[in-house]
Amino acid sequence: MPRRKGAPEVNAGSMADIAFLLLIFFLVTTTIETDAGLDRMLPPIEPPDENVVIKQKNIFTVNINKNGQLLVEDQLMQLKDLREAAMSFLENGADGSCNYCQGRKNPESSDNPDKAIISLKNDRETKYSTYITVQNELVGAYNDLRNREAQRLYGRDFTVMEAEFLNPETPSNVRDELKDKVKRVQEMFPQKLSEAETTSN
Amino acid sequence: MGKFAKKKDGDLPAVSTASLPDIVFMLLFFFMTVTTMKDSSLLVENTLPNASEIKKLEKKDRVIYIYVGKPTREYQKVFGTEPKIQLNDKFASVEEVGSYILAERAKKPQELQNVLTTALKVDKNANMGLIADIKQQLRKVNALKVNYTTYEGNAFNNLQ
Numbered sequence: 001m002p003r004r005k006g007a008p009e010v011n012a013g014s015m016a017d018i019a020f021l022l023l024i025f026f027l028v029t030t031t032i033e034t035d036a037g038l039d040r041m042l043p044p045i046e047p048p049d050e051n052v053v054i055k056q057k058n059i060f061t062v063n064i065n066k067n068g069q070l071l072v073e074d075q076l077m078q079l080k081d082l083r084e085a086a087m088s089f090l091e092n093g094a095d096g097s098c099n100y101c102q103g104r105k106n107p108e109s110s111d112n113p114d115k116a117i118i119s120l121k122n123d124r125e126t127k128y129s130t131y132i133t134v135q136n137e138l139v140g141a142y143n144d145l146r147n148r149e150a151q152r153l154y155g156r157d158f159t160v161m162e163a164e165f166l167n168p169e170t171p172s173n174v175r176d177e178l179k180d181k182v183k184r185v186q187e188m189f190p191q192k193l194s195e196a197e198t199t200s201n
Numbered sequence: 202m203g204k205f206a207k208k209k210d211g212d213l214p215a216v217s218t219a220s221l222p223d224i225v226f227m228l229l230f231f232f233m234t235v236t237t238m239k240d241s242s243l244l245v246e247n248t249l250p251n252a253s254e255i256k257k258l259e260k261k262d263r264v265i266y267i268y269v270g271k272p273t274r275e276y277q278k279v280f281g282t283e284p285k286i287q288l289n290d291k292f293a294s295v296e297e298v299g300s301y302i303l304a305e306r307a308k309k310p311q312e313l314q315n316v317l318t319t320a321l322k323v324d325k326n327a328n329m330g331l332i333a334d335i336k337q338q339l340r341k342v343n344a345l346k347v348n349y350t351t352y353e354g355n356a357f358n359n360l361q
Contacts, residue, residue: 030236124330
């Protein structure tokens with residue numbers, strides 16, 4: 001029997017229901033992730049072979065007690081002043097080998113950014129939120145200095161350049177170009193942030 | 202004047218729903234692209250602290266997650282209110298962290314095994330003692346790259 005009309009029309013009335021079902025399924029099983037944070041490297045467990053002697057003036061000690069109070073270089077300090085203090089320690093440049101530092105060249109403070117080490121120590125009962133705030137301020141001190149130098153050399157912020165360099169969607173020719181710049185600024189202020197083991201006193 | 206003949210009262214025109222599937226599909230695709238699959242349901246409270254100097258974690262396949270926080274209310278009767286560690290879908294002790302990292306690392310392809318990051322999703326009310334123990338465990342298995350996952354915001358809001 002030959003067909004008289006074309007193909008019969010499919011009823012699409014239930015399409016909306018099906019799509020709603022899928023939508024609700026995806027809403028329930030997925031989350032919008034918050035995957036950003038402070039990147040840190042832990043020290044390796046085996047101690048270095050040779051015993052390195054570090055001068056006391058090249059170490060910037062930060063102690064957090066269990067009440068969240070800060071002891072910086074044996075003096076009580078407010079958290080909001082920490083970034084400023086860390087920055088002036090890092091770019092002190094007492095031995096004069098750092099020509100881009102704008103520090104006071106105080107002989108009692110760090111020799112140059114390459115030697116300057118920040119040592120962070122905390123109590124076992126320190127709140128995690130306090131610890132993160134301190135970490136944030138110390139990383140912020142490095143970032144501020146690096147941003148300043150990157151602005152001077154390349155007219156852009158270091159954090160922006162680094163984010164673009166780490167982004168996998170950046171084309172590779174742009175990334176190769178950024179790699180040297182990022183590395184150069186990183187070497188101007190190498191991040192030396194040591195975390196001692198916690199104490200419980 | 203018969204040109205504009207009045208319609209009868211109560212005879213509302215039907216709203217066309219033909220574009221409804223298109224709208225819903227658009228929503229569906231939006232949610233499919235901006236969200237990711239939940240990998241484990243949370244057994245612990247997980248309000249992350251704020252930080253401003255953050256870096257994005259790219260490439261989810263290179264990340265191992267560790268959750269820390271107080272057990273949620275339904276688990277508090279069994280597990281108490283002290284902060285605990287959650288690995289995958291169950292509570293774990295500090296000693297298990299090392300073997301968990303090794304097991305997760307073994308699951309990843311060979312070329313990624315050296316570039317893994319451990320994301321610590323820690324509730325802001327946890328104490329550093331537990332975190333220090335976890336860090337010690339991570340150092341033992343040589344998983345040195347960590348990321349303290351935080352929300353973006355002013356870090357001083359943590360102190361209130």
